[in-house]
Amino acid sequence: MARFKKRRKVTKILMIILIPLLVVFVGAAAYASYLASTAKTVVESSQHKLDSRKFDEKSEMRLEKVDPRVDNISILFLGIDDGEHTFSDSTRTDAMILATFNEKSKSVKMVSIPRDSRVELVGRGRMDKITHAHAYGGLDMAVNTVEKLFAIPVDYYVRLNFDAFIKIIDALGGIEIDVPFDIVEQNSHREKNKIKINKGLQKLNGEQALAYARTRKYDGDVERGQRQQEILKAIIKKGLSIRSMTKYGDVIESIGDNLTTNMTFDEMLAFHDYAYAGKNIDVEMLTLKGKPARINRLYYYLLDDTSLDEVKTKMKQHLEFDGTDANDSGKTEISTDDNGE
Structure with a gap:
């Protein structure tokens, strides 16, 4: 599990x-x-x-x-x-x-x-x-x-x-990321300590970018989300x-x-x-x-x-949508469906 x-x-x-x-x-x-x-x-x-x-x-x-x-x-x-x-x-x-x-x-x-x-x-x-x-x-x-x-x-x-993910990064020849800290992580096959990335501006391959995106050891969920956004921008550009x-x-x-x-x-x-x-x-x-x-x-x-x-x-x-905000949600107060995950 x-x-x-x-x-x-x-x-x-x-x-x-x-x-x-x-x-x-x-x-x-x-x-x-x-x-x-x-x-x-x-x-x-x-x-x-x-x-x-x-x-x-x-x-x-x-x-x-x-x-x-x-x-x-x-x-x-x-x-x-x-x-x-x-x-x-x-x-x-x-x-x-x-x-x-x-x-x-x-x-x-x-x-x-x-x-x-x-x-x-x-x-x-x-x-x-x-x-x-x-x-x-x-x-x-x-x-x-x-x-x-x-x-x-x-x-x-x-x-x-x-x-x-890995194939796309590698197909693009890697992406440049300014890594804020040294990273030691598992690879995509869950082999521990196989990925090592130094702090500073680095060119990451697919495996390294995945490790950078998913690591939870060095900061919180908010920062992890910011790292993922950083990778997204790097891939697009x-x-x-x-x-x-x-x-x-x-x-x-x-x-x-x-x-x-x-x-x-x-x-x-x-x-x-x-x-x-x-x-x-x-x-x-x-x-x-x-x-x-x-x-x-x-x-x-x-x-x-x-x-x-x-x-x-x-x-x-x-x-530039000027339609009326008739479908406003997010503040609804109706019955809850409690069905697990």
Whole structure:
């Protein structure tokens, strides 16, 4: 059981760092003619429309369908725990990241939603952990719950069962990180003291970056989250500055059958503009503050109302969404569904 829990923690870190890279990488790689066919096949074989959007293919919060080539859009990235029995709608999400993309400024804002956040699950009518939304109602409940929580439309979703962290870092030739302390950690095979990293500016390979992301020996959970955000930014900027399209090919091939999305290949292609921004792309990671609590002997993460409102405002402004805040959640006071993890 201890090993399973440890594996889930590592998987969560992988998802938080990896998932937001997918759309930009695919969009950039597709502009190389010899990769376009592979990228198109991967995306087209991964198509899945939400049941609630089978006819108009847009969020109910939108007056009309958006076009990522000209509009600001939002994407919900979902990481499915690969320790679960299947890659399906009955599994819990191990990571949920909401991102807004501003076409004019070529900037991205992202917020990672703690999996134990206590929110109202749309369609279930009660408070529970947000990780359970996907398990109870699949992609529809997960997307609708996030829309209600942040009061902005979720235009697209990308779901991955994905553990190719090391391969992606290595394919990019490593990333540069200013390491704040000496690190001695286990490797991905749980072999103790196999990873040693010195303090200072270092070029980390995949194994080293994973150890840097997951270590809990040297600081707290807040700092660990900041390290993960630092790695995410480093991967994005390194990836978007790469001129060799073969590196994008390695990333795309590692996606394989692990992708489900409602984005078309042409829509993903629109993100080549962000690739052209290269190292100048502005990526801001937002943080949802809160506190741990036990309710009926179960662990929850209670989101701070002020922090939630600040994040909602920033994302709404970045999306330039002027819809009414009719779906305000986070402060709901309805019945609790106490169903364990």
